[in-house]
Amino acid sequence: MNVQQLIEKLELRVFGGEQGLQNTITGGYVSDLLSDVMGNSDTGQVWLTLQTHKNVMAIASLKDLAAIILVNNHKPDEDTLNQANEEGIPLLGTDMSTFEITGKLYELLK
Amino acid sequence: MQFQYQIEGGNFSRAGFASSEIKKLMKQLNVDLSIVKRTVVATYEAEVNIVAHAYGGTIYVELDEEKIIIKLVDEGPGIPDIEQAMKEGYSTASSTVREMGFGAGMGLPNMKKNADDLKISSEVEKGTTVQITMYFKTEK
Numbered sequence: 001m002n003v004q005q006l007i008e009k010l011e012l013r014v015f016g017g018e019q020g021l022q023n024t025i026t027g028g029y030v031s032d033l034l035s036d037v038m039g040n041s042d043t044g045q046v047w048l049t050l051q052t053h054k055n056v057m058a059i060a061s062l063k064d065l066a067a068i069i070l071v072n073n074h075k076p077d078e079d080t081l082n083q084a085n086e087e088g089i090p091l092l093g094t095d096m097s098t099f100e101i102t103g104k105l106y107e108l109l110k
Numbered sequence: 111m112q113f114q115y116q117i118e119g120g121n122f123s124r125a126g127f128a129s130s131e132i133k134k135l136m137k138q139l140n141v142d143l144s145i146v147k148r149t150v151v152a153t154y155e156a157e158v159n160i161v162a163h164a165y166g167g168t169i170y171v172e173l174d175e176e177k178i179i180i181k182l183v184d185e186g187p188g189i190p191d192i193e194q195a196m197k198e199g200y201s202t203a204s205s206t207v208r209e210m211g212f213g214a215g216m217g218l219p220n221m222k223k224n225a226d227d228l229k230i231s232s233e234v235e236k237g238t239t240v241q242i243t244m245y246f247k248t249e250k
Contacts, residue, residue: 034158035216038151039223051211058126062133062150079123 019088057083148224188234
């Protein structure tokens with residue numbers, strides 16, 4: 001599945017980073033601790049978090065993640081959004097809680 | 111080849127820039143991707159530690175056919191007890207830094223897990239030096 005298909009299936013909002021909408025999704029990772037994501041996420045995963053600051057983009061880029069989904073109606077900081085566009089990594093959003101979106105994502109990817 | 115990058119203490123908007131440059135460099139040189147990935151994790155953690163804890167620092171990168179040595183030298187408070195700092199979950203990060211999702215006490219353990227060789231030396235009230243070495247030919 002690619003990011004565009006995921007957006008359609010889960011009705012996600014696209015904040016930025018549209019250049020990466022064709023990125024292939026290999027799995028997901030859910031965490032708000034940046035070192036946890038740094039240490040344990042892997043290439044091609046979608047990252048679910050409530051962190052909205054710019055450093056999430058640095059991590060997504062360094063780890064070659066497929067996309068970021070901000071949960072619970074969180075909005076990205078302006079410099080986060082700029083960075084997403086610069087890096088071409090889709091920055092997405094949902095009103096769903098972490099629990100709900102994770103469950104749905106798991107069903108789609110398992 | 112030698113490179114160096116300046117790191118500004120407290121400036122989180124630039125955190126990860128040097129690590130990103132080092133990643134690009136290694137990819138250009140066709141270093142095995144699994145080694146690049148481990149280097150990125152160790153280097154990013156060390157870079158963020160300078161931003162989170164020190165006043166500033168310099169990253170020196172030295173690279174030849176066999177290995178890359180990344181030496182991060184900071185001016186800062188230093189680490190009084192390195193053994194304690196290496197323990198998973200131990201952190202002295204400020205509450206602001208923790209709210210950002212840093213400071214979970216996973217940085218140094220991440221470095222140790224991913225670096226082929228890790229050397230840390232520190233002097234209280236002077237600063238800390240972290241040296242990460244990665245070998246391009248895996249022994250496994």
